Amino acid sequence: MASRSTRTPGIKDVAALAGVSASTASKALNDTGQLRAETRERVRRAAEQLGFTPDSRGRALASGRSFTVGLITTDSSGRFSIPIMLGAEDALSAGKMALVLCDTRDDPLREQHYLKSLVSRRVDGIIVTGRRTEAREPIDVPIPVVYAFSPSTDPDDTSVIVDDHGGAASATRHLLSLGREQIAHVTGPESHLSAGIRAAATMGAARDAFVGQPLYGEWSERWGRHAVDVLLRAQPTVDAITCGSDQIARGVCDRLRELGRSVPYDIAVTGYDNWSVMALASRPPLTTVDMELEELGRRTANLLLDVIAGSPRRGQLILPTRLITRESTLGT
Amino acid sequence: MASRSTRTPGIKDVAALAGVSASTASKALNDTGQLRAETRERVRRAAEQLGFTPDSRGRALASGRSFTVGLITTDSSGRFSIPIMLGAEDALSAGKMALVLCDTRDDPLREQHYLKSLVSRRVDGIIVTGRRTEAREPIDVPIPVVYAFSPSTDPDDTSVIVDDHGGAASATRHLLSLGREQIAHVTGPESHLSAGIRAAATMGAARDAFVGQPLYGEWSERWGRHAVDVLLRAQPTVDAITCGSDQIARGVCDRLRELGRSVPYDIAVTGYDNWSVMALASRPPLTTVDMELEELGRRTANLLLDVIAGSPRRGQLILPTRLITRESTLGT
DNA sequence: GAAAATCCGGAACACGTTTTCCTGGACGAA
DNA sequence: TTCGTCCAGGAAAACGTGTTCCGGATTTTC
Numbered sequence: 001m002a003s004r005s006t007r008t009p010g011i012k013d014v015a016a017l018a019g020v021s022a023s024t025a026s027k028a029l030n031d032t033g034q035l036r037a038e039t040r041e042r043v044r045r046a047a048e049q050l051g052f053t054p055d056s057r058g059r060a061l062a063s064g065r066s067f068t069v070g071l072i073t074t075d076s077s078g079r080f081s082i083p084i085m086l087g088a089e090d091a092l093s094a095g096k097m098a099l100v101l102c103d104t105r106d107d108p109l110r111e112q113h114y115l116k117s118l119v120s121r122r123v124d125g126i127i128v129t130g131r132r133t134e135a136r137e138p139i140d141v142p143i144p145v146v147y148a149f150s151p152s153t154d155p156d157d158t159s160v161i162v163d164d165h166g167g168a169a170s171a172t173r174h175l176l177s178l179g180r181e182q183i184a185h186v187t188g189p190e191s192h193l194s195a196g197i198r199a200a201a202t203m204g205a206a207r208d209a210f211v212g213q214p215l216y217g218e219w220s221e222r223w224g225r226h227a228v229d230v231l232l233r234a235q236p237t238v239d240a241i242t243c244g245s246d247q248i249a250r251g252v253c254d255r256l257r258e259l260g261r262s263v264p265y266d267i268a269v270t271g272y273d274n275w276s277v278m279a280l281a282s283r284p285p286l287t288t289v290d291m292e293l294e295e296l297g298r299r300t301a302n303l304l305l306d307v308i309a310g311s312p313r314r315g316q317l318i319l320p321t322r323l324i325t326r327e328s329t330l331g332t
Numbered sequence: 333m334a335s336r337s338t339r340t341p342g343i344k345d346v347a348a349l350a351g352v353s354a355s356t357a358s359k360a361l362n363d364t365g366q367l368r369a370e371t372r373e374r375v376r377r378a379a380e381q382l383g384f385t386p387d388s389r390g391r392a393l394a395s396g397r398s399f400t401v402g403l404i405t406t407d408s409s410g411r412f413s414i415p416i417m418l419g420a421e422d423a424l425s426a427g428k429m430a431l432v433l434c435d436t437r438d439d440p441l442r443e444q445h446y447l448k449s450l451v452s453r454r455v456d457g458i459i460v461t462g463r464r465t466e467a468r469e470p471i472d473v474p475i476p477v478v479y480a481f482s483p484s485t486d487p488d489d490t491s492v493i494v495d496d497h498g499g500a501a502s503a504t505r506h507l508l509s510l511g512r513e514q515i516a517h518v519t520g521p522e523s524h525l526s527a528g529i530r531a532a533a534t535m536g537a538a539r540d541a542f543v544g545q546p547l548y549g550e551w552s553e554r555w556g557r558h559a560v561d562v563l564l565r566a567q568p569t570v571d572a573i574t575c576g577s578d579q580i581a582r583g584v585c586d587r588l589r590e591l592g593r594s595v596p597y598d599i600a601v602t603g604y605d606n607w608s609v610m611a612l613a614s615r616p617p618l619t620t621v622d623m624e625l626e627e628l629g630r631r632t633a634n635l636l637l638d639v640i641a642g643s644p645r646r647g648q649l650i651l652p653t654r655l656i657t658r659e660s661t662l663g664t
Numbered sequence: 665g666a667a668a669a670t671c672c673g674g675a676a677c678a679c680g681t682t683t684t685c686c687t688g689g690a691c692g693a694a
Numbered sequence: 695t696t697c698g699t700c701c702a703g704g705a706a707a708a709c710g711t712g713t714t715c716c717g718g719a720t721t722t723t724c
Contacts, residue, residue, distance in 0.1 A: 032683090033683090061711095089435055343711065
């Protein structure tokens with residue numbers, strides 16, 4: 001009875017079983033065209049009986065779209081790319097789109113290779129993301145592109161980025177609202193854009209309450225611990241420390257505890273990133289700024305879908321952060 | 333001169349420019365068939381001039397393959413899935429395959445949805461991975477499948493897993509070789525397969541040197557800290573602690589330091605996972621077991637490629653771990 | 665110089681679907 | 695009865711590539 005071997009059934013098999021033509025079967029299954037309800041139902045039953053699944057390669061060819069988008073990340077082992085990726089994947093799968101993953105490992109050659117591959121697959125769009133907030137060179141492809149987290153250097157490109165300034169400012173305002181009057185800032189390398197922006201935002205929001213200069217170092221717990229020593233020597237009366245990352249903040253908390261300073265009663269501490277393994281494991285748990293990267297990924301994907309659908313939205317979309325308050329800044 | 337608008341050029345455009353037929357152009361570009369070298373070169377130049385990129389949808393349709401594999405993960409935010417994913421992507425991209433990402437978020441409904449989508453895309457194969465080492469129900473698709481990290485409950489399926497027993501044993505043997513004579517074990521929930529296996533392996537390798545019973549708790553720094561108190565009360569002369577995870581080990585180290593016990597001189601400590609943010613940030617840095625998950629991802633992908641190519645390799649492939657020695661077990 | 669072998673390239677088809685166009689029939693209205 | 699309208703469904707083209715087959719052209723061989 002099996003026509004050939006047990007090949008996966010095509011629409012023609014369904015059509016044959018239902019006693020109609022392939023085109024009629026297509027219309028029946030896609031709820032298009034003019035068909036009798038009875039015919040539609042018959043085709044539908046035939047499809048179910050055969051376990052028919054439409055071959056999207058054929059569909060892609062016919063529709064001119066591939067229902068696939070590519071995600072190019074320079075470094076997906078980084079903890080920023082991953083939530084973005086997941087958010088994008090979530091939003092895309094809701095729209096029946098698939099996401100193909102391309103990790104360039106920061107290698108321009110690999111990036112070229114992936115771009116060719118994506119163009120060759122006639123991907124409907126591309127999301128480009130990076131591990132730093134610095135703007136990056138745009139990619140050159142005849143396909144809609146949206147940049148996430150790292151914007152394109154071309155302001156006419158579509159980019160979705162985090163409001164780093166607002167995030168840092170919100171942490172500082174939170175400390176001010178708790179009555180803190182001497183706020184210091186410990187962060188990563190001065191050469192990193194995000195470190196500079198967060199430092200500037202902190203100083204801007206703290207105004208007279210800011211003490212000393214931002215302490216630039218590296219994104220590590222060790223630097224956080226060391227910075228405490230430096231800071232207390234210069235500013236012994238400091239009552240709050242905002243940090244450029246949760247790692248630094250955790251180091252700061254550890255060192256303060258070792259020195260017998262109570263967090264938050266003597267000194268309040270804030271982090272940045274809401275990286276749960278740091279923010280929650282810290283003693284005490286950290287008040288921190290969540291960049292809502294998964295939401296950023298979702299928004300990026302939806303923006304890309306809009307562009308694909310024909311309504312391009314140029315320029316930078318700046319998404320707000322969210323302040324998560326925990327014990328490291330409890331009110332006194 | 334442009335035939336229509338600035339459409340992306342097809343092979344027919346290349347053929348027209350080179351003054352040959354489409355089929356000849358195909359042969360020229362794929363180094364197949366019988367063509368004069370001069371013709372080949374002419375076509376090649378035409379392709380380059382037009383910036384021609386073959387449409388892989390057409391190729392997929394014609395070849396019956398999609399050059400795509402799906403990766404189903406129950407939870408890609410987990411830190412185990414990510415390196416596996418990256419390794420797989422790396423191995424696949426070398427073989428001109430693309431990886432489409434499906435994060436089920438542990439929702440059976442989403443899993444079904446993704447499976448349908450992958451089947452519909454006529455994916456060449458599927459990699460299934462999970463965040464626990466427990467075996468999982470196999471998926472039912474007419475497509476080659478390889479399971480990574482979480483094997484299939486069907487022993488005839490192809491699975492690639494970590495040698496958890498060997499990993500834990502290697503850490504213990506390492507401690508024995510350093511002359512440690514009273515080894516304890518602190519790990520996660522007893523209900524977790526990996527916790528049980530690692531505990532059994534530790535006891536088996538330590539033999540008489542094992543003291544007390546494995547301490548089961550949770551995979552957290554807090555439990556590690558607490559376990560130290562429990563352990564020192566019962567076994568005050570313990571000189572080595574193997575932990576079921578780096579998080580636990582970090583907590584253990586922290587608490588020991590607070591109690592004035594030196595790691596490694598008084599008590600040596602080992603972790604598990606080589607999760608850099610824990611293992612390197614710990615004081616002191618942790619000797620730990622690296623499951624080499626990226627390599628596991630690569631092996632999985634290559635195995636899948638083999639299956640796709642027609643040489644199925646059934647059963648479980650158990651990959652070795654690697655012991656990374658750091659200061660937490662320095663020789664005395 | 666003719667037959668055979670070799671080389672080159674084109675035409676046609678296959679892949680699976682969607683879509684456009686078209687036909688045959690049913691039905692209603694004049 | 696006849697014409698027009700509408701509906702259900704079929705035939706064919708289109709998407710872009712790879713592959714198979716075949717004929718014409720060129721070279722080789724006797």
